Amino acid sequence: MRKVALVGAGVSKFGVRKASYRDLVWEAGKACFDSIPGVKPKDIEGLVVGSVMPERTAFQSHISSMAAEALGIRPTALSARTEHMCASGTVGIRYAYAFIAAGLADLVMVLGVEKLNQPSGDEAILNMGTGVDREWEAAFGLTAPPCFALAAQRHMAAYGTTEEQLALVGVKNHTHASKNPNAHFNKGATLDQVLGSRMIASPLRLFMCSPITDGAAAVIVASEDRARALTDTPVWIRGSGQALDGFQLTSLHEDYAHWPAMQRASASAYKAAGVGARDIDVAEVHDCFAIAELIAYEELGFCAKGEAGPFVAAGRSDYGGDVVVNPRGGLIGCGHPLGATGVAQAAEVFAQLRGEAGARQVPDAEIGLTHNNSGMGEHIVMIYGREWA
Amino acid sequence: MTYFRATDPFPLESADHTKLHEFYTRLGEGRLVTTRCGACGATAWPPRGFCGECASDTFSWVDLAREGTIHAFTVQDTGLPAGFDGPRVFAIVKVDGHRVFALVTGADPATVQVGQRVRLAPVRVSDDPKGQPRWLTAFTPA
Numbered sequence: 001m002r003k004v005a006l007v008g009a010g011v012s013k014f015g016v017r018k019a020s021y022r023d024l025v026w027e028a029g030k031a032c033f034d035s036i037p038g039v040k041p042k043d044i045e046g047l048v049v050g051s052v053m054p055e056r057t058a059f060q061s062h063i064s065s066m067a068a069e070a071l072g073i074r075p076t077a078l079s080a081r082t083e084h085m086c087a088s089g090t091v092g093i094r095y096a097y098a099f100i101a102a103g104l105a106d107l108v109m110v111l112g113v114e115k116l117n118q119p120s121g122d123e124a125i126l127n128m129g130t131g132v133d134r135e136w137e138a139a140f141g142l143t144a145p146p147c148f149a150l151a152a153q154r155h156m157a158a159y160g161t162t163e164e165q166l167a168l169v170g171v172k173n174h175t176h177a178s179k180n181p182n183a184h185f186n187k188g189a190t191l192d193q194v195l196g197s198r199m200i201a202s203p204l205r206l207f208m209c210s211p212i213t214d215g216a217a218a219v220i221v222a223s224e225d226r227a228r229a230l231t232d233t234p235v236w237i238r239g240s241g242q243a244l245d246g247f248q249l250t251s252l253h254e255d256y257a258h259w260p261a262m263q264r265a266s267a268s269a270y271k272a273a274g275v276g277a278r279d280i281d282v283a284e285v286h287d288c289f290a291i292a293e294l295i296a297y298e299e300l301g302f303c304a305k306g307e308a309g310p311f312v313a314a315g316r317s318d319y320g321g322d323v324v325v326n327p328r329g330g331l332i333g334c335g336h337p338l339g340a341t342g343v344a345q346a347a348e349v350f351a352q353l354r355g356e357a358g359a360r361q362v363p364d365a366e367i368g369l370t371h372n373n374s375g376m377g378e379h380i381v382m383i384y385g386r387e388w389a
Numbered sequence: 390m391t392y393f394r395a396t397d398p399f400p401l402e403s404a405d406h407t408k409l410h411e412f413y414t415r416l417g418e419g420r421l422v423t424t425r426c427g428a429c430g431a432t433a434w435p436p437r438g439f440c441g442e443c444a445s446d447t448f449s450w451v452d453l454a455r456e457g458t459i460h461a462f463t464v465q466d467t468g469l470p471a472g473f474d475g476p477r478v479f480a481i482v483k484v485d486g487h488r489v490f491a492l493v494t495g496a497d498p499a500t501v502q503v504g505q506r507v508r509l510a511p512v513r514v515s516d517d518p519k520g521q522p523r524w525l526t527a528f529t530p531a
Contacts, residue, residue, distance in 0.1 A: 120471065125468060125470045129398070134398075134400060136490060139514075141470055143468075143470060145465060145468060146479045150461050150463050201464065202464055250481060250490050
């Protein structure tokens, strides 16, 4: 396999945007091209667009071609859309990685974009139900919050995890987002605010949940030769893993606080990268809900099973701790424009490993990890390095 | 043209639309059934027209108990999809060893408990576009 690196990255402003789906494509594309002046749209050989539900939110399919034309890209090697619910953007990065590693392309843009907010707020939530099984789950009114509430209840019962520990994830990520001008939320949050926010699905309160957000993000992925020609500071893709336990709630581990697929996905990624959990300096994990971040600490190996509550309470996932988790503000603080999320995580790790993260910079960050889940039963982990090995 | 929604959140349950239609017919009669693989005999929840164990696509219907036990549940108060009201009790009900995702109705959400016995109480939802009845799996305290 050839070595593969990120050489450019940019994100749009995330939020409830007065912007069209195409506006968001332009905004992320502009930010990404601005990050690497040596690359113009005509240089890009391939485009992969991660996007979950434009058929419902923009009444548009044929997404990759639409975005290519919007950005002036004429693909010669690869053009595709990836839909994989919350992990769509990272799945797109894996496709670009595989194509380039195999020698089928040298320079590919991966763009994630979602326009979730609709004229009717409850329609936006109705659309989110497309991510669970229509016949056996979504028809009942199920969307993500009650699923993750099951995991939170079980984690509290089995390990004594407290509402305050769940809330501390919200405090941390809202605080981090206050230093990210592209985040959905910029005001930070106190423990009292998080614990006093309205209940969505017990024990998950509003400030422990990611919001409905519009946004886009893009990265440019390159072969080793092209990367070295374009920049002195490429960020290498060191490893990757993906694993599935199941799709429907009734197919997952009987104990909803155990997510074995995340262990398998991270084991693959760590092995490929030749690193372990202790080597990770900065991690962008999929905190769609606070409980997901706590379980991620455990399944990624940052702490032992059941110890995530004390881990966050002791500040071990914050600046000055073992690993800085979600410096950009996570999904809770930045929002979660589904297809854009994984790409925005990669863009954050790109900035962090190049020392370009400004007020959010993790000192001396050398190895970064991104994680997405699509539901509780499927997980994808990427590991990036400032050095190849 | 005014802004409109063109979505039907419920499955199309009749024989015109799904090979699993007998599940819904029987649910409407107050029976909970699932599929047994015609080749290897594996039973599954939910019903399936293809066996993930042996790759056979033949199956027969078997009755499940009409009572079960709440394995896990959650109550959602707000943030529900358009057309769905809260509070809504979502539960995983253990029935004959299977985990069945279902609604719990007819109970004060504050009194629902893990381990509670519940009995089948299917919910009728809006008819399909041809006027055929549609049902969802639900339980109520036994």
